[in-house]
Amino acid sequence: MPLLSTLHPRSKAMGASVLLTATFVTLYKTKQLYLKEKEHKDLASLFPIIDFTQKVGVNKEFRRQLGAIASILFPHWHTKEAALLVLHSVFLVLRTYLSVVVARLDGRIVRDLVNGNGRQFLIGLGYWFAIAVPATYTNSMIRYLQSKLSIGFRTRLTRYIHDLYLDKQKTFYKAINLDNRIQGGADQFITTDVAKFCETLSSLYSNLAKPILDTIIFNYQLTKSIGFAGMVGLMINYVITARLLRAVTPSFGKLAAMEAQLEGDFRATHARLITNAEEIAFYNGAELEHSILNKSYMKLIKHINSIYKIRIRYNMFEDFLIKYAWSAFGLIMCAVPVFGPQLGQPQTAADNSHEQVGARTKGFITNKRLMMSLADAGGRMMYSYKELAELAGYTSRVYTLLSVLHALHENQFDGPKEPKQFTLTHLHGQVIYSDAGIVFDQVPIVAPAPGQDRVGEVLVNNLKIQ
Helix, strand or coil: CCCCCCCCHHHHHHHHHHHHHHHHHHHHHHHHHHHHHHHHHHHHCCCCCCCCCCCCCCCHHHHHHHHHHHHHHCCCCCCHHHHHHHHHHHHHHHHHHHHHHHHHHHHHHHHHHHHCCHHHHHHHHHHHHHHHHHHHHHHHHHHHHHHHHHHHHHHHHHHHHHHHHCCCCCHHHHHHHHCCCCCCCHHHHHHHHHHHHHHHHHHHHHHHHHHHHHHHHHHHHHHHHHHHHHHHHHHHHHHHHHHHHHHHCCCHHHHHHHHHHHHHHHHHHHHHHHHCHHHHHHCCCHHHHHHHHHHHHHHHHHHHHHHHHHHHHHHHHHHHHHHHHHHHHHHHHHCHHHHCHHHCCHHHHCCCCHHHHHHHHHHHHHHHHHHHHHHHHHHHHHHHHHHHHHHHHHHHHHHHHHHHHHHHHCCCCCCCCCCHHHECCCCCCCCCCCCCCCCEEEEEEEECCCCCCCECEEEEEEEEEC
């Protein structure tokens, strides 16, 4: 009698579980691919092809490009990057509050020192060391969260580019072989330009958000001491300084974009050497490649040196205005409550009693500390304009990459521009059949380009061979 094996009920359940799990995984992956494709289509309208010859700078086009990239960095407000941004903002506000507390504490310590009050002086020192712990922790967290923001931005942007670059439409092949809008190779854009863009963007937020908040808070605190007239003087000083710096600021955005392009060209030259090493060695082309590499490098160095020379004049003028002119003006504003009691608090300009000397000293030190912090905030805002111009250059590079990849994803090419007689829809010449063999007489050899209305690349202009 034959023995028939039967499937154990537990094995049946396990097999069903595996099959069900595999089905769910397949459906999940299919859904994720669908959502990515839908996301690419939704965002494609934000990245139209731009005129690559237009001026790069802090303008309306820069704000539009940055807004388009921001839609990738923050697809919604429930992302990790959004939480990091909010937490980063909280620590920036906390740092501003601690700066005000330190300024008041500094004035109190000096007042007690002038009055000879040893007990209060020691208490003030105790407060000073106590506040040092949260202050140093806050500074460290600001730098840490800034770095985390940079990494978060780069991760999200790189993943989006990879999904678009290595899609089913073989966009990577189109970008390398069928299109010429990404100069220097996509690798330079993806590895270097994206990293610089994210790093500059995250640092610029810290260098702009905190100084703006500091300016508002410190101006409010100073209004209590130097009065409305002093604040009007500060506002006039800000406006004049900003206009002067903007008038003398070079086009750092254009310079940064050009530097990134030259870096990409130099990198592409080395990549070409690695790719064609066998052929170069066979034809003894090392000397020629050596000259090409040196020429590419010297072109890059020449541009970098020109940027350094431009920065000498700009940094001299910037430092003179922010460090020296602002400091002198700040000292004048700090002296307003002492030499002009009608412009400040009336009680700070009474007689020369011991208590009033200590009070004036406290007011001067507190105002000086606030003024120094205010000058530092204003200086960082002025310095940030240079970073903003450089960010415009990196934004232009990243936007160019994204717009070209979206166009290639939709099979929109931009190949070599050749005369119209070489299009596939307008073929010229004639074929004559004879027994004389194969003869080419004044025949152009053209590599075809995708699309019926696009022209190909001419390999040989007029070939004549038999």
